């Protein structure tokens with residue numbers, strides 16, 4: 001689906017939810033997509049992208065940043081602590097802060113470098129054992145610890161279980177954010193971003209609906 005169609009659907013969803021036009025940030029998830037598809041979306045003027053692997057982002061975004069002005073790339077996948085410094089170089093935001101060790105590493109490097117990407121804390125709203133993220137019961141304490149370390153926490157992120165109604169997970173994420181005074185909500189993907197917008201998403205992560213099916217799974 002062309003980018004313009006996605007933008008139209010976002011605008012409609014914003015209006016239907018009585019939200020200000022432009023209040024939702026579209027993160028175009030470019031993981032494993034061929035470069036020419038990414039270049040096409042850049043050429044249409046889009047500047048905000050998401051990647052889920054540090055290595056893959058390192059291989060493609062420095063060149064795109066040289067060719068196009070104002071690019072922003074957000075890390076939406078898991079981050080190993082030993083790649084944190086590299087992540088600082090590559091990403092304007094990290095959506096996958098999911099454990100104390102990573103939070104402490106980010107705080108230390110932020111101190112050393114005098115800057116820090118925007119951060120989202122990933123919540124495992126479905127309490128899935130194989131999935132990253134802080135459990136809902138641990139969320140308040142973890143958020144407080146991150147804020148106590150002066151980390152620039154913008155909000156929360158979730159990836160609902162594939163076989164469950166996503167709105168329940170979006171609503172839960174929104175509740176946890178609200179009671180902790182956080183306004184950012186990174187939620188909603190190709191199949192459910194309109195639902196996410198209705199429930200307050202500020203950042204939607206849309207891949208296949210923009211770029212087409214991914215050639216390999218990731």
Ligand SMILES: *Cc1c(COP(=O)(O)O)cnc(C)c1O
Nearest residue numbers: 029052076189190205206207208
């Ligand atoms: C791949 C990915 C997306 C985008 O998924 P689509 O269904 O292609 O829109 C969103 N969020 C995360 C964390 C992802 O890994």
